Amino acid sequence: MALTLPIYLDHAATTPCDPRVVEAMLPYFTKVYGNPGSRNHRFGWEAEDGVDRARQQVAALLGANEKEIVFTSGATESNNLAIKGAAEMYEKASAGSGQCRGHIITCKIEHKAVLDPCKRLQKEGFEVTYLDPPRDGVITRAMVEAVLRPDTILVSLMWANNEIGTVSEIREIGALCHEREIVFHTDATQWAGKMPTNVERDNIDLLSMSGHKIYGPKGVGALYVRRRKPRVRLVAQVDGGGQERGFRSGTLNVTGIVGLGKACEIAMAEMDHEGERLLRLRKRLEQGIAGGLDHVQINGHADKRLPHITNISFGFVEGESLMMACKDIAMSSGSACTSASLEPSYVLKGLGIGDDLAHSSLRFSLGRWTTEAEVDYTVSKVVESVNRLRGLSPLYDMFKEGIDLTKIEWAHH
Amino acid sequence: MAYGPKIIDHYENPRNVGSFGTQQEIKQRTDVGVGLVGAPECGDVMQLQIKVDQATGKIQDAKFKCFGCGSAIASSSLATEWLKGKTLDEGLAIKNTEIVQELSLPPVKIHCSVLAEDAIKAAIADYKTKNGIPVDDHDHEHAHH
Ligand SMILES: Cc1ncc(COP(=O)(O)O)c(C=O)c1O
Numbered sequence: 001m002a003l004t005l006p007i008y009l010d011h012a013a014t015t016p017c018d019p020r021v022v023e024a025m026l027p028y029f030t031k032v033y034g035n036p037g038s039r040n041h042r043f044g045w046e047a048e049d050g051v052d053r054a055r056q057q058v059a060a061l062l063g064a065n066e067k068e069i070v071f072t073s074g075a076t077e078s079n080n081l082a083i084k085g086a087a088e089m090y091e092k093a094s095a096g097s098g099q100c101r102g103h104i105i106t107c108k109i110e111h112k113a114v115l116d117p118c119k120r121l122q123k124e125g126f127e128v129t130y131l132d133p134p135r136d137g138v139i140t141r142a143m144v145e146a147v148l149r150p151d152t153i154l155v156s157l158m159w160a161n162n163e164i165g166t167v168s169e170i171r172e173i174g175a176l177c178h179e180r181e182i183v184f185h186t187d188a189t190q191w192a193g194k195m196p197t198n199v200e201r202d203n204i205d206l207l208s209m210s211g212h213k214i215y216g217p218k219g220v221g222a223l224y225v226r227r228r229k230p231r232v233r234l235v236a237q238v239d240g241g242g243q244e245r246g247f248r249s250g251t252l253n254v255t256g257i258v259g260l261g262k263a264c265e266i267a268m269a270e271m272d273h274e275g276e277r278l279l280r281l282r283k284r285l286e287q288g289i290a291g292g293l294d295h296v297q298i299n300g301h302a303d304k305r306l307p308h309i310t311n312i313s314f315g316f317v318e319g320e321s322l323m324m325a326c327k328d329i330a331m332s333s334g335s336a337c338t339s340a341s342l343e344p345s346y347v348l349k350g351l352g353i354g355d356d357l358a359h360s361s362l363r364f365s366l367g368r369w370t371t372e373a374e375v376d377y378t379v380s381k382v383v384e385s386v387n388r389l390r391g392l393s394p395l396y397d398m399f400k401e402g403i404d405l406t407k408i409e410w411a412h413h
Numbered sequence: 414m415a416y417g418p419k420i421i422d423h424y425e426n427p428r429n430v431g432s433f434g435t436q437q438e439i440k441q442r443t444d445v446g447v448g449l450v451g452a453p454e455c456g457d458v459m460q461l462q463i464k465v466d467q468a469t470g471k472i473q474d475a476k477f478k479c480f481g482c483g484s485a486i487a488s489s490s491l492a493t494e495w496l497k498g499k500t501l502d503e504g505l506a507i508k509n510t511e512i513v514q515e516l517s518l519p520p521v522k523i524h525c526s527v528l529a530e531d532a533i534k535a536a537i538a539d540y541k542t543k544n545g546i547p548v549d550d551h552d553h554e555h556a557h558h
């Protein structure tokens with residue numbers, strides 16, 4: 001098959017909509033346009049049927065009951081509802097009482113859509129422990145157990161990390177939370193739809209997911225909210241017409257919801273096959289790059305990871321210039337030297353990778369339509385560009401001359 | 414953000430890449446001044462070297478190496494072009510704002526040009542120090558951030 005440029009290897013940022021998803025959505029724009037809240041005419045009923053089917057499709061993907069699915073605008077909103085909603089519901093002391101309202105556990109390498117709600121809760125009287133991840137990025141049951149307190153009310157940990165693709169011990173941590181009667185939320189935005197999920201087996205109370213990471217539309221997502229053993233309650237964060245059993249008011253995004261449902265159905269049917277294919281491609285990419293270059297490092301645990309994401313540090317080369325060299329390939333840089341703050345990725349820093357290597361890292365995330373030819377092109381382009389940029393790199397010269405880069409007195413800005 | 418054609422040209426065909434010797438050799442050469450600015454942890458390190466014709470006092474040749482984004486590479490490449498044939502004082506007069514203008518750097522990339530101005534100043538100061546020429550205070554002045 002002929003190679004067409006540019007190549008998209010940024011599926012962890014977002015995915016294209018699957019044409020089958022688009023097709024399922026189309027009638028809901030112009031034909032089935034009723035408000036599912038309109039209970040007294042067929043336009044409303046038909047729209048409601050579409051939403052009901054989508055709810056079943058999402059529930060099936062998660063091993064949940066359809067009554068446990070709340071539709072939202074995406075994982076950011078799902079995280080906000082889960083974290084703020086549970087904290088406010090299960091608080092140990094009321095706001096303004098001057099006492100700690102409850103203890104929450106999360107981790108330093110969570111997505112901002114988890115970290116920022118936690119920070120807000122801290123301002124409002126909750127205490128939050130941000131776990132320091134180990135170098136391999138995998139959070140274990142023991143790490144959570146070590147920081148539990150009698151007043152811990154909520155644990156929120158992502159299933160798979162969006163920057164490095166590593167997977168934490170979610171089932172074990174869920175079991176721990178259930179033993180201690182603590183609400184357990186997981187941000188499964190990168191995991192759900194890619195890997196087998198069962199909220200019963202995996203001991204999950206609240207789970208966030210998003211349509212646009214799984215070949216569905218942007219601006220729609222879901223929150224799973226456990227209904228039994230135990231029933232989890234939340235304080236709504238958006239008040240209004242009382243849709244979604246009061247958890248989330250607002251006229252439902254019917255087209256988006258139908259698309260999300262279809263995306264879940266496809267993901268479930270094709271997950272095994274697709275996962276194997278992506279794993280093969282990722283290994284091909286990693287082996288090609290590691291075989292063609294010295295001083296490269298694959299970040300995060302070697303095996304406990306998603307099949308389609310890899311994050312690689314290239315010693316002596318700055319990430320953004322490498323992306324510029326590979327401008328036919330869309331990927332994402334761990335370096336954020338573009339911002340005035342000059343801060344490299346907080347996730348890579350959190351893993352203790354070192355600011356210098358964090359500036360030299362790229363994330364490649366493969367997807368449903370990524371081909372072997374695209375991977376091979378990427379390997380050769382990356383290898384060639386790293387070699388060229390190393391030819392420009394004063395650090396590589398110094399390294400080759402045996403100078404210890406950590407011993408130089410750098411003029412920090 | 415899309416890059417302007419001049420940045421891309423300098424990035425893809427950088428001028429005057431290299432060094433007048435190993436770090437050790439450079440230290441000993443009195444006709445060469447080196448500026449090494451930035452830090453790996455900040456994501457940018459620029460090394461700029463000038464070779465001075467000691468008879469005329471003019472910068473005969475200039476070379477650079479850069480670990481940094483495309484704009485930093487382009488800024489240092491441009492700096493080496495501009496330095497050639499200039500006196501030390503003329504070299505010191507190069508301002509980062511001129512680099513910004515020539516390359517059409519976007520606002521978030523201004524600090525890359527600042528780095529280049531700093532590297533020029535540091536290289537000239539190094540040359541002066543090696544040759545017992547007093548280094549003016551303003552030689553060391555930080556570029557305009
Ligand atoms: C782990 C994780 N959580 C949350 C989000 C936010 O998702 P959304 O864009 O649906 O709000 C993302 C995507 O950027 C993500 O990767």
Ligand code: FES
Nearest residue numbers: 337457481482525
């Ligand atoms: S060197 Fe930092 S953005 Fe250019």
